[in-house]
Amino acid sequence: MSDIQTVSATLDVEIFVDCPNDECGELIDILKEKETNGFNHDDDAFLLRQVWPSGIVTHDDFECSDITCSKCKTTFNVKGLE
Ligand SMILES: [Zn+2]
Secondary structure, three states: OOOOOOOOOOOOOOOEEEOOOOOOOOEEEOOOHHHOOOOOOOHHHOOHHHHOOOOOOOHHHOEEEEEEOOOOOOEEEEEOOO
């Protein structure tokens, strides 16, 4: 018997964007509904599948539309992932 323990892992992912409203500038994690005005942008892993793309898709193609900042209610699109 080995005495090496096995534990489960937790994946914690954050995708940050800056709110484009100059008067707001909120740093928004677009995976968190409470930061995107209550909307889940990662339905069916829409965002995570773009973070780890398969085939010819690149991070330049990363996109998410109609994100609303919870703080100032500005709606904007995201294109590209650094
Ligand atoms: Zn904002």
